[in-house]
Amino acid sequence: MDADLGDLTAFLAVAKARGFREAARTSGTSASTLSEAVRRLETRLGIRLLHRTTRSVTPTAAGAGLIQRLTPALGEVDAALDAAGGLRDGSAGVLRLNVPVSAARLVLPAIVPGFLAAHPGIRLEIVAEDSFVDVLAAGCDAGIRYDERLEQDMVAVPIGPRVQRMATAGAPVYLDLHGRPDHPRDLLDHACVLGRFASGALTSPWEFERAGEIIRIEPRGQLIVQVGGATDLAVDAAIAGVGIIFLFEDWLRPHLESGELEPVLMDWWQPFSGPFLYYSDRRLVPPPLRAFIDFIKTMTA
Template sequence: MNNNPALDDLTALSAIVNHASFRKAADELGLSPSTLSHMMRALEKKMGVRLLNRTTRSVSPTEAGQRLVSRLAPILQDLDLALDEVNHFRDRPQGILRINTSETAARLLLQKAVPTFLARYPEMSLDLVTEGKLVDIVAAGFDAGIRLGESLPLDMHAVRFGGDVRFVAVAAPAYLKQHPAPRTPDDLQQHQCIRIRMPSGKPYRWEFARRRQEITVDVPGALILDHVALMVESAVAGLGIAYVPDNAALPYLAKGKLVTLLDDWCPRIPGLFLYYPGHRHVPSGLQAFISVLKELY
């Protein structure tokens, strides 16, 4: 009789440790947190050792659990690669493609790339995570990530799509009736600015450039948000000046609800890149998604 733990149980343990959360691991595996908790208790009973430390707010591996997960990581990765190689013999790839991205990039992908990909490969599922955090995609279990070209991690293959981007300062005409438009980035110190919070928790410092001159401004402002769309809507409402990607503001600029400011200080920069580990076998689903990006952009 084989008393070894089931592969599903070991995969679940690895997901819990990687996410440091029963809920997030359950979401990834398509299970309920209570089912996952029951599986872990049964696994610990079978192995005769505690693998996880649980509290009401957190979960972390014991020393035994951490050692087991560390040993399992390359084995589970090799298993995924083996299954994916078989996938190449199919007419179409299947499985889940997990991509870490931003809200703005996800909105761009949802216009063309996502509908095309899902229609062309009906046996694929696409999991777009837009938490806004710059994570280690390998450690977090993502197949790929999407970032601006200026912040790509080293040692990654990258595929550019969507062209250059431009961050613009925008405000509503009603706001500008009461506040003189800034002529230089330093003039923003006299304005209400709608700031955005970085993943670290600190507000982003606005960056401007003109003829090789670069200026970074720690702008003032009573409103701090963590979504670009909310920043644009707040600017439309006349709450202050926002600094956002031009494609996010374009619909409101076209209708005259927003106007751009400091245009000569807002150059175009390298746009979005999909990136993935260069030293790994590229899953067939990711290859298919890359082909769609290259075709559309």
Template sequence: MRKPNLTDVSIFAAVVEAGGFRAAAQKRGLSASSLSDCIRRLESDLGLRLLNRTTRSVTPTAAGERLLERLRPALLEIDAAFNDLDDEAQRPVGTLKLNVPVPVARFMLPDLLARFLRLYPGVNVEVVMENTFIDVTAGGYDAGVRYEESLAKDMIAVPIGPRRQRFVAAAAPRYLAERGTPNEPAELLGHELLGHRFESGKVGVFEFEKDGRVVRVPPQGQMLTSSHDLKIRSAINGLGIVYTFEDFVREPLSDGRLVPILEDWWQAFDGPYLYYHGRRHMPSPLRAFIDFLKAETDMSPGIQ
């Protein structure tokens, strides 16, 4: 096996990420044929076929998948080293890739990123929504956002968004008029509870807390879904009681389409964190975003 050319290795990763030679060539400003030549040379040097090529798609072979999994951290380090040169000029450039849960993408990031991107016009942001915890480096991301209970011990975490959040229980006025308003969590056993199934397959329970006492009520009723929008819309339509992030129901609560219930029992929890692996060369867009978040926190010490 001959020692492979680093450029060929980088092009292999770019072709897989782009899903084909043509898309990768457009990003690189090269011809598709020149990229194909690089891949053939790399496969020849390694003595392995790395890509499955058809007229419709280009996908990595099993060997290519294993190689790419090992290469990603090294390639990210190389990109980060070059991005550090931009740090010296105080002009971060490049793409910040984030993996975040749905509530964060919908309710926290829009305003944060609007302010951040106005400050750093040389930075692009790519956001993928995913609720399960992932290894951000192995997934090709610069950082992720998760809640504290999901963070691995070896991660560096920086607060992002509100430091306290709540789950709230609510139902439509007509539902409560027909079925009555529960005053204690135990009374929910006689009600329609709109359940949520997570990506892991687990069904969430309604968990309430008051004066150190915790009450868990499993959802029961006609509706079980992984869609927050469907669950909340079903509550508005009078199908049952919903228990979810306060941000999801803030608007229907304010306009009266939903009515809060069991307010003394709503459970509060710590807000989310931006998490990332500590590494010697941090990409300049990530460094700029972390500094931005810290400045936001300093300016808002009493975040809701």
């Protein structure tokens, strides 16, 4: 049997207060409104729920039974509404992000721990891959990409470092044996560790810039690895002396600082703008995503 939630709530309020006037005072509703709600509920059920006198209001046997069963049920309703409120304000829910492996390694570690600590009710799922996918079709709420790969109808929010560089480096043992390049074109005489995207395209040409001059070269080498999943293999191979590697400066930094790798053509390393978090529509942003956007904005403020 259908019953209005407001009528049930009004009945409980009157029964608890033992009167319409007292219930009206505590609930902020008029006594006549409460009386009409209880009368409507009794009519719908076809049974009297409250004994009314000029001095008091007490539950009938049917009313007492209804109170006993309604109290925990409406408590569950309140809990459900509280949970929904949590989803609205971003304090609970699931957030799925599709990101390149480089972002998972170089951008998110500085963000994720603080975000999770600030929002313990949010479960964050990261899908790391370097193929260019439709994030919505992939079941994700947002993605991280660089500006040259952003779709025009997407909303983009800066995330992570705003300026990055691609670096070239080689193992000292390799450079001692084969020489140190003085110009990007010298790389054509060197073994280079190459990458290939999931699409099949090579990560070339390698691009360099100095004093406004841009040089692009098509390097050659014995080793080609898939970008993302096998990038660490490329780094290890470069450290072992297989050839010169071209990769994010931040990815190579620990090995440059340790001396395992030596910077090559450092004054030609080209800067580029950092990544963006992107999503489809600022009007329909899922609450956990809104919480994430607000969090990364505080980090760049």
